[in-house]
Amino acid sequence: MVNHSLHEHLPSVAARVRNAGHVLLGLDFDGTLSPIVEDPSKAELSLETQDIIKALAAIPGISVAIVSGRSLQDVRGRVGIDGLIYAGNHGLEIHGPGLSYLDPTAVKARRALGWLAAALTKGLSQITGVIVENKSLTLSVHCRQVAIEDRETVFRHVQAAAAVAPDCFRISVGKLVYEVCPQAHWHKGSAMRWIDGQIGRQNTLTLYLGDDRTDEDAFRTLAHGITVKVGEPCETAATYHLDSPASVREFLYWLASLNQQGGQP
Template structure:
């Protein structure tokens, strides 16, 4: 893996050599620092102005790909002419596209049931945050201080999700001090980018384009 700021001169030369650059970026941990609570994340004015300049440059196309819900990421960024990809690719909205995975919608009632069970079972633990993102659930334990509580969170989560996992009704993954519960569909950040490269961008751009992705995972 090559790191952007260690190769910035090479990247700059590549950008100026192409007619079009597609810049895709994550949000948490990339455009903003990771916070103890996801509601504390905010886009700085400096970064906001940089992103606005990107959208005003006809040679640059900007997309933000995140695990946050589409509604939430649009509110946090609040910039026009940006491709927003939420819930790890399940939801997309931007120039020429507005899409939600239909299979994911079918899992909504199951996810709500799991959310309520997790909330009721873990609400006594200080620092825990069960986040309902509509078409997925995030279980944040970054602010949980006691090791015993962290272990209880893990045990409770796996006990609640086990029957749904066994019936292939959900997917469970772990990130940076967060568990993600998602519908049993193919979408994640990697598959979302792959779909954009094969099915979305070729319809919009005929030029030889440079594609850059910024992210912490």
């Protein structure tokens, strides 16, 4: 699907926001709020972005959910704002004011995931730069610092490891990261829909911004809302496009300014 520059469609977005009874704003973290960095442990939120998210979350008609592939604890620490809704591990764990979710299938697969992480750490120990990260409910194998010629080998190892328990795990490929997730019928889009239901407001407009393949589940699930793919233009289920985390920040300022102009929310 060819998507449209969000900048060119702000008037229609403004009209939908003003007509909504409530706005649920879903934001991915890496590559959406924070630029992608070589070492994922170094990713951080700028103070400016943190401030504008705080300002949006303080508006009564807006709920903000951070939806990340990182563990809930990790992403909550990096965003550092109390009172938001946080969905970690691609939505398998959710926590926020008055709401809490932990996916039962993912919990059951925890022990097997631990074995898989140990096997991969051992199996990939000879490959420089690879990072195996057990996030308790899902597992990431980061390849950003792996030589290009070794990346295929890493992928084959991940495939072989997950194939030991094919009914338990599936692999998704992100931006130089392989994600091993439990076979739960749950993803970032399900998480957003669940959060929407828990908030329980009438006439809620959902906005969702993300940059990676796992965000496509949310774009498809939330097609009735406003979906924004961040990064280079590419094939996506999102309706709109923004080019970078800096553009996302500008959009968030604009969204907050709608409220200051006296519109709804």
